[in-house]
Amino acid sequence: MPSPQFLLPDATRAYLSHPSLEMLWAAARKRLEGNRLSPTGTVQVLLDSEGAERLQGILGRPVEPGMRRVSLAALETALRSSSAACGLVSAVADLTGHPLRDRAAASAAHSAQWTAMWQKADEQLSKEGLADEPWIALWLQGIRNAGVLTRVGAEAAARAMAGCVRALSVLRPNLDPASGDFFSGRSWELAELAALATGDAHGLDEGRLTGALVLRAVASAISEPHARSSASRRLLWERAGVSVDSVSGTVLVWKLEPPGTHPWSVMMRSRSALSLVTHLALQELRSVPDLPLTAAGARVYACENPQVLQAAARYNVPYPLVCVSGNPSVAGIALLQRLSAGGADIAYHGDFDWAGVSITNRLIEAGARPWRMSSDDYLQACGALSPENVTALTGAPTRAVWDADLQQVMQRQGIAIHEESQLPLLLADLRRE
Incomplete structure (x- = not known):
């Protein structure tokens, strides 16, 4: 001083x-x-x-x-x-x-700086067509309540908000909270998105304010709590179609036999011949962007639970099977999109609970169709359950885009059906040649 x-x-x-x-x-x-x-x-x-x-x-x-x-x-x-x-x-x-x-003058100047920052943020949101998104108000209120920006000052806050809004604009095709779908657009590497939105390939890294703001926005859009751990932050990025790394997250595949003479295609057919399950990473899928993954029109099944794929491998079923292992990773979505674009007929089965309906919605958006997921299938599964195995249906109801009656039927029954309980029926389909 x-x-x-x-x-x-x-x-x-x-x-x-x-x-x-x-x-x-x-x-x-x-x-x-x-x-x-x-x-x-x-x-x-x-x-x-x-x-x-x-x-x-x-x-x-x-x-x-x-x-x-x-x-x-x-x-x-x-x-x-x-x-x-x-x-x-x-x-x-x-x-x-x-x-x-002069504390009064300093306070007035401070208030003017923050007013200008919020006005600029509103202008950017409007310019990018984001101002009317139903989750924007909740996101902004959460930022204000948490004091996320006030700790760094108005100038740094303005830079972070500008980069955040640019990132959200890029990710907007992946965000569809009205229907419950998520990640229906293209996938992004975190560094790739950061360079585009902030001019710095590390601008969205762990610990960076801009990245924290984007993740808060994603959480608000999908009505989930703010991420407080590295694992939950990684999941939020993936829910928005952003890969934090392209080698750790994988999707399980069985009997995927790409045609052609490319070494990768030959390797995949060799693994199939050896009855081996393959963990496909996003990096591997991106390394062969132009290769067909199946013959056009080939039937490919997909499931949510690894126990289904494990049983398929045990019985050496002839059909290709993809397992997304719960909420699909970027690698899982990318694989299904590639299969769909190549003309494969993808049939997906998952859990009959609200999370399972939401996942199925997203995978249908990625190109799959439902497999034993109709209202009738659900009622038959409920009728086959013994009383001691009944699990109550909990959570917020979700509309099924493939069956207009399923939501109401599930609400009336109030029973959750997990995929593994349907294993005999699914294996019968998978073993049918």
Whole structure:
């Protein structure tokens, strides 16, 4: 903090800086800083006999010891006509060790900066066509309540918000909260998206404010809580079609036999011949972007639970089977999209619960069709359950895009059907040649 520009004469400072007057100058400083540095109003201070005598010498009138109310205007006049030859603001700055701050003006400037930041954010959201998204208000309110931006200041907050809005604009095709679908657009590498949105390939990395803002937006869009762990943040990125890394996340496949002479296609057919399950990573899929994965029109089954694929491998079923292992990863979506684009007939089966309906919606969007997932299939599965194996259906109801009656039927029954309970029926389909 710079020292005051005005310096009191040594003798005057020695008189005014006596410890008995410290409370007076501290109180005057607080009042001046909160009063736009205007020497108006009064301060109340407790004076001992020494302090009262010294203040009497400043004001030129009797002052008794005890709790006294002192006029700042009187101090201003007295100091200017004394050997101090300065006003109260300069004297107090000298006596307390650093310049006074106009707190009201600083607060107004601070408020103006933040108002401008939020206005700019609203302008960007409107420009990118995001302002009317139903989750935007919830997202912004969450940011304000958490104080995410106030800790870094308005200037840094404005930069982070600008990069965030650009990223959300790019990801918008992947966000469809109205239907419950997610990740229906193209997939992105995190560094690729960061470079496009922020100009820095690490701009969305763990610990970066812009990335945290994007993830809060994704969570708001899919009505999930704010991610508080690395694992949950990774899942949120994947739900938005963004791969944090392209080698860890995989999708399980059985009997996937790409045609052709490319070494990768030959390798995959060799693994199939050896009855081996393959973990396909996104990096591997992207390394062969132009190769067909199946013959056009080939039947490919897909499931949610790895137990189904495990049983398929045990019985050496002839059909290709893809397992998305619950909520599909970027690799799983990418594989199904590639298969669909190549003309494969993809039949998907999952859980009859609300999460399972949501997943099925997304996979239908990626190119699959339902496999034993109709209202009748659900009712038959409910009827086959023994009372001790009944699981209650919980959570928020979700509309099934492939069957207009399924939601109401599931609500009436109130029973969740997990995929593994349907294993005999699914295996019968998979073993049929």
